[in-house]
Amino acid sequence: MTALLIMYNMQLNRSVGTTRYAVSSNAIPKAFEGYTLVQVSDFHSSEDERFCEEILEEIRREEPNGIFITGDLVDSGIYSREAEDLRSVSREGFPGESTADFVGALIQIAPVYFVYGNHEMILLDDPENNPFKRRLEEIGVQFMNNRVLLLERDGDTIQLAGIQDPATLYKDPILAGSGDNTRERTEAMLEQIAPDMDSEQFTVLLAHRPEYVALYKNYSIDLVLAGHAHGGQIRLPFMREGLYAPNQGFFPRYTNGSYREGPLEMIVSRGLGNSVFPFRFLNKPELVVVKLTNPSNHSKL
Numbered sequence: 001m002t003a004l005l006i007m008y009n010m011q012l013n014r015s016v017g018t019t020r021y022a023v024s025s026n027a028i029p030k031a032f033e034g035y036t037l038v039q040v041s042d043f044h045s046s047e048d049e050r051f052c053e054e055i056l057e058e059i060r061r062e063e064p065n066g067i068f069i070t071g072d073l074v075d076s077g078i079y080s081r082e083a084e085d086l087r088s089v090s091r092e093g094f095p096g097e098s099t100a101d102f103v104g105a106l107i108q109i110a111p112v113y114f115v116y117g118n119h120e121m122i123l124l125d126d127p128e129n130n131p132f133k134r135r136l137e138e139i140g141v142q143f144m145n146n147r148v149l150l151l152e153r154d155g156d157t158i159q160l161a162g163i164q165d166p167a168t169l170y171k172d173p174i175l176a177g178s179g180d181n182t183r184e185r186t187e188a189m190l191e192q193i194a195p196d197m198d199s200e201q202f203t204v205l206l207a208h209r210p211e212y213v214a215l216y217k218n219y220s221i222d223l224v225l226a227g228h229a230h231g232g233q234i235r236l237p238f239m240r241e242g243l244y245a246p247n248q249g250f251f252p253r254y255t256n257g258s259y260r261e262g263p264l265e266m267i268v269s270r271g272l273g274n275s276v277f278p279f280r281f282l283n284k285p286e287l288v289v290v291k292l293t294n295p296s297n298h299s300k301l
Helices: 004-011 049-062 076-088 097-107 117-127 131-138 167-170 183-194
Strands: 019-025 034-039 064-068 111-116 147-153 156-163 203-207 223-226 257-261 265-270 286-293
Touching: 019 265, 034 049, 049 097, 049 183, 049 286, 064 097, 064 203, 064 223, 064 257, 097 111, 097 131, 111 156, 111 203, 117 167, 147 183, 156 183, 167 183
Parallel strands: 019 286, 034 064, 064 111, 156 203, 203 223, 223 265
Antiparallel strands: 034 286, 147 156, 257 265
């Protein structure tokens, strides 16, 4: 029985599940009825080609209108190892090249929007000349770190906002001194983008960390997409949140699924990869698919 459980869980770690949500709001304009968002989170430079192709096939089946990456696209440990290999061996390429190729396949499916997670700190060692970042910009990825963007469809718009993970701010030339801890830095980023947000627009926020939902609800935000918690890493039957999550510790509060804070809804992805602890238990890697809908579009005459 133990051997079967181990084999089952190993297979679970190497396959992807899709969780679908319908997000309903009267603020969603008519042209965005049925708009489909796919969230990719915590990919962590996956090196399993079969797994990557399965992810791409799942996303293609959903026919999304946009793909939203909520941090930790690269893994700092793998990125560092690749950088060292390139320094010691005379060959072409750059750290994160296979991950950039994966994103290149994503952008052939739909527009891609990306905010930094804590592992993207490593990209900030050389933020302007970083070849990984340059490649993503060249293929058309929209970096959403601390900015607001209008998404347009048939003359209607919704608002997309993004904040980078607060752990990356110690290298930021503007916000490095914005607080003594990650909560204060998160609030500083929200304050920075707040003047650019139109409270009349339906607004989606990309934010790596879910534990600061109490801050997110103080702004004109309708939907938050977050990750970082890896689904609690180790999940047991009847345990919704899992055993442990980064920056939340043991018995975390926000690790997967939908959470309500007043009018705000936050959806937390279990993510696709692993990092320091390279194993999940009863915790299948996850793609999140969100369809937007306005109930007034379906009301009976």
